[in-house]
Amino acid sequence: xxxxSGSTFFLVLYPTLAMYTKRIWLLLLLIMFLHSCAYVYQxxxxxxxxxxxxxxxxxxxxxxxxxxxxxxVGAIAQALGSDSGKEGAEFLKMxxxxxxxxxxxxxxRYAEDLLLLIKQKCPDGRVSGLTSIREQKKYPVISGEIxxxxxxxxxxxxx
Amino acid sequence: MKWNMLLIMAFLATGITGCTFLKSVSxxxxxxxxxxxxxATREKGIIFYFNFDTDYADExxxxxxxQCEGGVVSGIFTKFxxxxxxxxxxxxxxxxxxxxxxxKQ
Numbered sequence: 001x002x003x004x005s006g007s008t009f010f011l012v013l014y015p016t017l018a019m020y021t022k023r024i025w026l027l028l029l030l031i032m033f034l035h036s037c038a039y040v041y042q043x044x045x046x047x048x049x050x051x052x053x054x055x056x057x058x059x060x061x062x063x064x065x066x067x068x069x070x071x072x073v074g075a076i077a078q079a080l081g082s083d084s085g086k087e088g089a090e091f092l093k094m095x096x097x098x099x100x101x102x103x104x105x106x107x108x109r110y111a112e113d114l115l116l117l118i119k120q121k122c123p124d125g126r127v128s129g130l131t132s133i134r135e136q137k138k139y140p141v142i143s144g145e146i147x148x149x150x151x152x153x154x155x156x157x158x159x
Numbered sequence: 160m161k162w163n164m165l166l167i168m169a170f171l172a173t174g175i176t177g178c179t180f181l182k183s184v185s186x187x188x189x190x191x192x193x194x195x196x197x198x199a200t201r202e203k204g205i206i207f208y209f210n211f212d213t214d215y216a217d218e219x220x221x222x223x224x225x226q227c228e229g230g231v232v233s234g235i236f237t238k239f240x241x242x243x244x245x246x247x248x249x250x251x252x253x254x255x256x257x258x259x260x261x262x263k264q
Contacts, residue, residue, distance in 0.1 A: 037209060042182065045220055047235060048227070048233075050228060050231065129220040151220075
């Protein structure tokens with residue numbers, strides 16, 4: 001067992017600990033700001049056709065829009081000493097009501113082209129096994145509000 | 160001694176129980192023939208909200224298809240639920256997607 005005297009602690013261990021503490025803080029900060037947590041809000045599976053007369057071709061479509069968390073904006077504004085920023089965020093929130101999933105986005109039509117995108121992926125076949133997932137990738141203040149569609153395009157097998 | 164037991168019981172009561180939340184439900188057209196039922200479940204355990212992907216739900220459709228090879232699965236009921244363990248903090252949560260449908264060969 002090591003028996004460090006008080007001077008050894010201050011001369012050797014304390015600077016080492018301080019160095020590692022700085023690195024740990026840096027690491028924690030990086031984890032806080034660089035990672036993104038993923039949340040699922042809704043999953044839906046459509047009818048599946050697996051008849052042998054069709055050949056399935058899988059496809060994936062993903063559309064997304066940036067969401068803004070006004071509560072976090074307000075909290076950061078308050079932490080920086082700006083009460084008006086928090087008030088502004090609260091004022092904006094008054095216009096965003098109703099049931100929602102995820103954070104508000106400023107282009108509410110971002111998922112409207114999904115049908116067109118499915119048509120583009122499967123212009124001449126039947127679409128089967130459609131799975132739609134509404135998910136969110138969350139970063140500090142902003143988020144990615146995502147709709148993901150996976151499915152199979154069925155085309156008649158040439159015999 | 161009694162207080163210790165009471166504390167342990169309180170800890171167990173809050174730590175071991177779980178609360179379940181239903182997040183979404185969907186249903187497709189139900190067929191007339193409903194003799195063969197197929198079910199698929201996918202789940203993911205998440206520690207303290209640290210979840211980096213949602214790929215676990217992608218294979219649900221393939222799971223159902225593999226149980227009904229050469230047929231059609233319809234009337235699919237999809238349920239997405241979330242169970243939160245250690246309810247005070249949701250320290251450990253499980254996201255679970257269950258799909259049940261009817262297979263017509």
